[in-house]
Amino acid sequence: MSEMPGDLLYTKEHEWLRREDDGSVTVGITDHAQTALGDLVYVELPEQGMDLDAEGEMAVVESVKAASDVYAPISGTVEAVNETLADDPERINSDPYGDGWIVRIRPADAIDESELMSPDDYQALLDELDA
Amino acid sequence: MGQKTPLYDKHVEAGARIVDFGGWDMPVNYGSQKEEHHAVRQHAGVFDVSHMTIVDLSGERTQPFLRYLLANDVAKITQSGKAMYTCMLNESGGVIDDLIVYFFDAESYRLVVNAATREKDLAWIREHAEPYDVRVSERAELAMLAVQGPKARELAAPVIGEQWRDQALLLKPFTAMYAGDLFVARTGYTGEDGWEIVMPAADAPATWDQLLAAGIVPCGLGARDTLRLEAAMNLYGNDMDANFTPLESGLEWTIAWEPAERAFIGRAALEQQQTADNVRRFVGLVLEGKGVLRGHQRIVVEGVGEGEITSGGFSPTMERSIALARLPAGDYDVAKVDIRGKLLDVRVVKTPFVRNGKIRVEL
Numbered sequence: 302m303s304e305m306p307g308d309l310l311y312t313k314e315h316e317w318l319r320r321e322d323d324g325s326v327t328v329g330i331t332d333h334a335q336t337a338l339g340d341l342v343y344v345e346l347p348e349q350g351m352d353l354d355a356e357g358e359m360a361v362v363e364s365v366k367a368a369s370d371v372y373a374p375i376s377g378t379v380e381a382v383n384e385t386l387a388d389d390p391e392r393i394n395s396d397p398y399g400d401g402w403i404v405r406i407r408p409a410d411a412i413d414e415s416e417l418m419s420p421d422d423y424q425a426l427l428d429e430l431d432a
Numbered sequence: 433m434g435q436k437t438p439l440y441d442k443h444v445e446a447g448a449r450i451v452d453f454g455g456w457d458m459p460v461n462y463g464s465q466k467e468e469h470h471a472v473r474q475h476a477g478v479f480d481v482s483h484m485t486i487v488d489l490s491g492e493r494t495q496p497f498l499r500y501l502l503a504n505d506v507a508k509i510t511q512s513g514k515a516m517y518t519c520m521l522n523e524s525g526g527v528i529d530d531l532i533v534y535f536f537d538a539e540s541y542r543l544v545v546n547a548a549t550r551e552k553d554l555a556w557i558r559e560h561a562e563p564y565d566v567r568v569s570e571r572a573e574l575a576m577l578a579v580q581g582p583k584a585r586e587l588a589a590p591v592i593g594e595q596w597r598d599q600a601l602l603l604k605p606f607t608a609m610y611a612g613d614l615f616v617a618r619t620g621y622t623g624e625d626g627w628e629i630v631m632p633a634a635d636a637p638a639t640w641d642q643l644l645a646a647g648i649v650p651c652g653l654g655a656r657d658t659l660r661l662e663a664a665m666n667l668y669g670n671d672m673d674a675n676f677t678p679l680e681s682g683l684e685w686t687i688a689w690e691p692a693e694r695a696f697i698g699r700a701a702l703e704q705q706q707t708a709d710n711v712r713r714f715v716g717l718v719l720e721g722k723g724v725l726r727g728h729q730r731i732v733v734e735g736v737g738e739g740e741i742t743s744g745g746f747s748p749t750m751e752r753s754i755a756l757a758r759l760p761a762g763d764y765d766v767a768k769v770d771i772r773g774k775l776l777d778v779r780v781v782k783t784p785f786v787r788n789g790k791i792r793v794e795l
Contacts, residue, residue: 339461339465340464340465340466342724342746342753343723343746345723363723363746365654365746366460366465387722
């Protein structure tokens with residue numbers, strides 16, 4: 302059973318988003334994603350200030366098993382990246398929704414929540430994958 | 433749903449993530465691949481390798497048959513229980529499979545071949561065995577466990593009947609013996625000491641429980657892959673296949689050229705290739721910076737040409753990325769790897785990367 306906070310938004314690519322009070326959006330990969338990947342050994346982060354297109358490749362996470370792209374869930378600009386992941390990628394395994402965050406994005410437009418998944422929608426997707 | 437080994441329920445019980453491996457539902461890890469990897473380097477781990485294919489050969493002309501079938505020469509193993517690693521080649525010298533052959537006597541041998549190549553192997557062996565009148569029996573009713581690590585033999589010894597235990601503990605590397613219903617071999621695929629133990633399928637679950645109770649850590653195919661990569665042991669289908677000869681796969685040491693009059697399948701092609709001066713090199717690589725080397729990444733050797741990584745990954749022991757690669761002929765010790773369009777520095781190193789818990793390359 303994957304952990305899944307109820308105050309986040311999700312994507313079908315297994316990213317999560319948290320809307321911060323200052324209007325920025327923090328993004329990471331879900332507990333389900335980190336479990337499927339296994340022990341992470343390397344994270345390729347985007348440059349700060351880089352412009353992102355929704356659904357474009359934004360970062361790469363590599364585990365002992367495989368490399369996996371992380372997609373930008375929304376369009377915007379990279380405001381901050383989690384530099385600690387360079388030396389300690391396993392933070393994503395141990396705390397995917399906290400210390401294992403990947404980037405903070407300044408959204409280009411108002412966020413259209415209908416383009417993203419609610420916790421219930423995401424749970425339904427996981428149930429489907431398990432079936 | 434794939435085929436299941438007799439230990440499938442035990443894997444699920446131990447919390448395994450199950451993946452498809454050549455048509456078999458196998459455990460890839462039981463939580464953390466890295467922890468399983470370290471357990472084998474520092475302590476002891478157990479792998480279910482029951483998916484591998486065991487083939488027993490018997491008949492008066494078994495030895496001449498194997499001297500024709502295999503690129504290494506079984507006439508070199510004369511002590512009962514002695515094992516040998518070898519390739520089985522096609523007429524062009526391409527590798528059909530790599531395998532271990534165990535000698536019992538000149539009329540009786542055992543082969544352990546890869547699961548993914550089972551049908552092709554059996555067809556090839558049967559076809560060539562027929563003129564020699566050699567009986568080929570697949571032993572699908574047997575299970576096999578690999579216990580590996582510096583503490584593996586000591587911790588696993590209690591599963592062997594008391595009357596054979598001391599003798600089993602005295603087995604030399606690459607030798608095997610029967611111990612009642614068990615077949616115990618001091619072999620493995622991790623670069624550590626240990627045993628591979630073959631047993632009747634019905635006994636496997638109880639043996640598994642006994643090994644775990646002794647403190648041996650269950651390990652999945654994920655750790656098996658990073659361990660064998662550190663030990664620079666080739667994986668069939670990645671590091672070699674029917675398109676490449678042993679000379680291009682770092683396996684020249686497994687070819688018995690002498691005696692020159694021994695005709696084995698593929699010999700003529702190998703002899704021809706051996707005289708060429710452009711045979712591709714098969715080498716170990718270490719990535720100098722951060723990142724992960726993976727199979728099929730392009731390698732660029734400036735002024736020489738290009739090659740490809742055959743298997744790569746992150747070495748938990750070295751905490752660096754390492755790979756095996758097939759590269760153009762030439763005398764060089766640095767190259768570049770193309771990772772997502774960026775050319776990063778790699779260094780050519782002498783393998784193995786790790787052996788018996790120790791890092792063997794300079795970092």
